[in-house]
Amino acid sequence: MNGKHPSDPQPARLPLSSRQRPLSIGPLRAFEAVARLLSFRAAAEELHLTQSAISRQIRSLEDEIGCTLFLRGTRFVELSADGAVLRQQVLPLLERLDQTVRQIRQSRGRRVVNVTTFASFASLWLIPRLEAFQREHPDIDIRVSANDVVIDLDDSEFDVALRYISKEQTPPGAERLFGETLTPAIGRWAAERAAAGEAPPLRRPADLAAYSLAEEDDSRASTEYLGWRRWLRTHGVGELQPRRWMYLNFTYQQVQAALAGQAVALARVALVSEQLHRGDLVEPFGPAGRMSSPISYWQLQSRHSRERTEVRQFCDWVSAQAAQTRADIGEADATAEAAEAAANTASESESNRPAEA
Incomplete structure (x- = not known):
């Protein structure tokens, strides 16, 4: 046995074209929570998931992207350089998505x-x-x-x-x-x-x-x-x-x-x-x-x-x-001004047009 749980995702060995498929929203939400709280446990509590589920989603995202997003120590978690770049892009996207969903819920009908x-x-x-x-x-x-x-x-x-x-x-x-x-x-x-x-x-x-x-x-x-x-x-x-x-x-x-x-x-x-x-x-x-x-x-x-x-x-x-x-x-x-400007432009174009043979 290699020590991995059977349900753990296997390391991605996919061609680049397969890696370009859209990312799932669940791992992105897990990533954002861990990146913000710098704690897998706190992120799990916030998202009402188990800590192992959060870990699996983060590993899945790292395999999908092809890089390490967090540096994990015995008593600390911190973003890697790639993780910091991803967080800058993920946060506004999730905020915009949440805002849109709220608007749809509030304005039904x-x-x-x-x-x-x-x-x-x-x-x-x-x-x-x-x-x-x-x-x-x-x-x-x-x-x-x-x-x-x-x-x-x-x-x-x-x-x-x-x-x-x-x-x-x-x-x-x-x-x-x-x-x-x-x-x-x-x-x-x-x-x-x-x-x-x-x-x-x-x-x-x-x-x-x-x-x-x-x-x-x-x-x-x-x-x-x-x-x-x-x-x-x-x-x-x-x-x-x-x-x-x-x-x-x-x-x-x-x-x-x-x-x-x-x-x-x-x-x-x-x-x-x-x-x-x-x-x-x-x-x-x-x-x-x-x-x-x-x-x-x-x-x-x-x-x-x-x-x-x-x-x-x-x-x-x-x-x-x-x-x-x-x-x-x-x-x-303003409408009159625009009409006058258009008329002046047309007049200039007419005066500059070459005479017909």
């Missing part, structure tokens, strides 16, 4: 649209308007994932992406929702105190030296257009230093600071149009203080979702809401 967008857009623009969509479509659930990670939409579970990017970054088929305009904004209470002489005046850009400024705390290139320095240079006070800087990494945090009277925010007009309309936020310099940016807001649909009725309904609703936002901020209609 219902239609769901999965949306990815960045946190400030979700907080300031999308979520405050979602109730209107759900009144119109009570049978459609919207799942919003709000973070600043840009994913490959066609290689994900998401149906729609709402993004803040330049025109050069947009893939084919992207729909421009509205552009970006920035304006200094302060809360109503702070503006009233300044107007009444109870706080330093705030009538011209140089007056900002007496106030705290909420600044975008982000190293990405696109945030250059969201920072105060560009605005200050444009308005002739490029060397100005405020009373203090308040560094915040999300736009909605800056808006909250302005509403609370803690700082002047360089607000994104499209995202705070409702607060400006209600007077909760005030533009101390009026429309003259506004400054445009080359970055815009765009809507993208994944290829695998475009034919689904609920996705089209959601995207149509977003387009209608965006049209209202363009009207609120005084931006020319």
Whole structure:
């Protein structure tokens, strides 16, 4: 006897083509648990299996892949170099699978649209308007994932992406929702105190030296257009230093600071149009203080979702809401702009066409 249990899998002696078959999910789950807990016993308890069953699954996976995944000692277990590489890939795959299964279980019999967008857009623009969509479509659930990670939409579970990017970054088929305009904004209470002489005046850009400024705390290139320095240079006070800087990494945090009277925010007009309309936020310099940016807001649909009725309904609703936002901020209609651009292109093509013989 060689000491092996009869049920133990035999070492794989398979041609490479056979090793390329899909791996079973069970050994991968066992591997992830052992890699995370660094204990075969703890992994067995978590997965409600015996320790010998976990060991067999790990050996099976090692035979299938053709490498050692764990270094085993008398009182320790640790990942091998190959095991560490595999864990980096297995963990997000299992998390994504579990999330998808949860979504299917929760939405049985219902239609769901999965949306990815960045946190400030979700907080300031999308979520405050979602109730209107759900009144119109009570049978459609919207799942919003709000973070600043840009994913490959066609290689994900998401149906729609709402993004803040330049025109050069947009893939084919992207729909421009509205552009970006920035304006200094302060809360109503702070503006009233300044107007009444109870706080330093705030009538011209140089007056900002007496106030705290909420600044975008982000190293990405696109945030250059969201920072105060560009605005200050444009308005002739490029060397100005405020009373203090308040560094915040999300736009909605800056808006909250302005509403609370803690700082002047360089607000994104499209995202705070409702607060400006209600007077909760005030533009101390009026429309003259506004400054445009080359970055815009765009809507993208994944290829695998475009034919689904609920996705089209959601995207149509977003387009209608965006049209209202363009009207609120005084931006020319994007559809009209696109039509004009197409007409100009066609006209140029016609004028450049060689004369027929």
